Amino acid sequence: MPETSEAARIADQLRRVYEGPAWLGPNLRDLLSDVGEEGARRRRLEGVHTIWELVLHISAWLRIARERLTAATLREVTDAEDWPKMTGTWEDALALLQREERALEDAIRAFPEDRLEDEAVGSEPQTFYILLHGAIQHAAYHAGQIAILKKG
Numbered sequence: 345m346p347e348t349s350e351a352a353r354i355a356d357q358l359r360r361v362y363e364g365p366a367w368l369g370p371n372l373r374d375l376l377s378d379v380g381e382e383g384a385r386r387r388r389l390e391g392v393h394t395i396w397e398l399v400l401h402i403s404a405w406l407r408i409a410r411e412r413l414t415a416a417t418l419r420e421v422t423d424a425e426d427w428p429k430m431t432g433t434w435e436d437a438l439a440l441l442q443r444e445e446r447a448l449e450d451a452i453r454a455f456p457e458d459r460l461e462d463e464a465v466g467s468e469p470q471t472f473y474i475l476l477h478g479a480i481q482h483a484a485y486h487a488g489q490i491a492i493l494k495k496g
Contacts (some may be wrong), residue, residue, distance in 0.1 A: 349430045350460060354476050355452040361483050362445040372441070372487050379494065381434035388496045393427070395493055398486045399437045400428040406444035409479035413472065418465040445483075452476055456459070 364371035371490040376399065384396040393401070404425055411419070430437070470478070 349457050350473075351452055351455050351457050354473075354480070355449045357477075358445065358449050358480050358483070359454065361480055361487065362442075366484075368484055368487070370487070370491060372445075372483065372490070373486060375490050375494065376438060376441075379434075383494075384434045384437070385430060387495055392493075393489075394430070394465075395490050396430045396437055397427060397432060398490055398493075399441050400430065401426065402483050402486050403437070403441045403444040404428060405479060405482055406448045409475060410444075410448045412465055412475060413455055414452055415465045418467065448479065 360366045360371065361368070361374050376395075379395055385394055386401070387394050395488045403450060404421075404427075408421060408425075455472065460476075464470055464472045464475040466475060
């Protein structure tokens with residue numbers, strides 16, 4: 345049965361970017377399924393992020409978006425938080441992405457429908473609706489970058 349609340353539909357869009365089916369093409373999980381640690385770590389061009397860095401960056405912003413659903417004030421995001429260093433294993437990075445996607449999806453489904461048009465904390469005026477769609481668009485944008493990097 346199709347989900348009827350707007351929050352549930354937004355959560356479904358996030359799920360589709362992560363695990364499909366995604367209208368935009370391969371979902372993140374499928375894109376990353378055949379990437380090994382060496383490929384994830386390889387810097388294909390000077391000054392261009394690695395696949396691993398992109399996965400950590402997407403994960404960070406899924407978490408930040410989730411935090412902003414309940415934040416009363418804006419917490420500045422540090423450069424180190426925005427683009428975390430590659431530590432641990434590649435499997436750890438993939439597990440983190442999955443956890444953050446699921447956590448945000450659950451938070452969206454639990455979010456009060458009548459608050460979607462309320463103002464959310466952020467660096468610019470935005471509603472929770474815009475914040476959540478922005479997080480999804482951000483993940484989709486970087487999924488495209490990962491797809492291009494895999495070809496190189």
